[in-house]
Amino acid sequence: MSALTTFSSLSSSQTGLIEPADRALFSDVNVRPFCYRHRLALELPLTLPDIAALNDRLPDGDAFKGWQNGVTQIEDGWRTRPSERLTLADTIAGIETNHSLVVLKHIEQDSVVGPALRNLLQEIFDYSSSRFRKDVVLGECLVFLNSPGRKTAYHFDLEASFLLQIAGTKTVHAWPCGDPQVVAESEVEAYCGAGNLSAAVYKPDLQKLAQTYLLEPGDGVHFPSLGPHWVQNGDTVSISINVNYDLRSLHGSLRPILALNHRLEKLGLRPRRPGASLLSDKAKATAWTVARNAKTLARRVIARRRNGEGYPVWMPEHRIG
Ligand SMILES: [Fe+2]
Structure with missing residues (x-):
């Protein structure tokens, strides 16, 4: 499915950022992974210079900015340092060739991109089941910038998350949550108890249980809390927005x-x-x-x-x- 096909298949007169025909899917939030179409890429057609400018506007520090340089594998942890660390500005400027990942956080508060992202946070919340809505404490948006061909290692998050593709492509592999053969109790205990954010253990023999989605601009995927996933980026620079919700129960x-x-x-x-x-x-x-x-x-x-x-x-x- 090309980007043009994706966009032209969106309802032309729609209000809101999520395709109306796909809004009913959100009643399954935090039950299973699913994909949907959106028009965020039309509302916020972010480019590399936009990301560089966003980086300049954000406060510095780990709470707002993260990056990883070098080639990573599915089994690698977040703290893996596969190559010499570049500065963040150099990482963004050379993203086409430096095999890196950049994450900019709390961007729903940004003066330029924030208004559309706060609408998106509220919109997804509104479509979700009442059980989920009662559980939500707060929300956050991040932008992910990935080099061509880069892998995002296998992991799970405590947050319920929604990835929305803006530019480039990704192949996403996602497992449902709550299957103890996929995520052992000990992995959740290591993540929550010891604070090991790389506690998820990739099990190649369970790859066949994953749902696989090819995301193009205009496509999105939902990862339930504690539902593991890994990502293979396509052959161009990828820009995507991640929407996270913190939950009372977790x-x-x-x-x-x-x-x-x-x-x-x-x-x-x-x-x-x-x-x-x-x-x-x-x-x-x-x-x-x-x-x-x-x-x-x-x-x-x-x-x-x-x-x-x-x-x-x-x-x-x-x-x-
Ligand atoms: Fe994730």
Whole structure:
């Protein structure tokens, strides 16, 4: 399917960024991966100079910018450094040939691209099931810039995410969430408990269980929380937007419980697993959140001293109906 075919197949008089015929698919958010069509690439036809300008407007620091240089494999972790580290500006300028990945975060707050992305965050939220909407705490948009042919290693995320292709192509391999043969409990515990963001273990013999999607500009795919995926970029530079939602059930409950369990196990204790006791789960989630909030507050004070003020966060508008 060419980009032109994709765009011409979109409803010409549509309002909103998601193709009307595909909006019903969003009732399956966080149940299974699915693909859909969108017109974000028409609304925000981002180019390399746009990404360079966006990088200049964003604050510096790991909270806003990440990049990885060199060829990566499916099994590699996020901290893999396959080649000498370039500066971010040089990575963006030479993306066609330097085999790199660039991630710019919190771009829904940007003065130029932010308005369309905040509409997108609210639109996807509105189409999603009421169960999902009740679970959403906040949302964020990122832009991914990839060199031709580069792989994004196998991983899962705690966030429910939506990838929207703007330029170039990608082949995406996505597995459903909740299958213990695909993602073992120990992998989730390592991710949430020990904070190992590369805890997902690629299992080649389970590749056949993946859904495979070819994304062209105007196509999108949904990755459920904890649903693993890996990506093969096409033969030109790829630009895509990623929409993430943090969830009460995972960010506010499962993760704090597993994080506290991890600490208790390091002290030689044998804490109850999540789900074994509702009372114990609630107490752990509260204890960990209180401890984390104290730490986060301290960090925010330091960040304010360094950057002048805190950064805004997108939260959903709960509409009736
Ligand atoms: Fe991901």
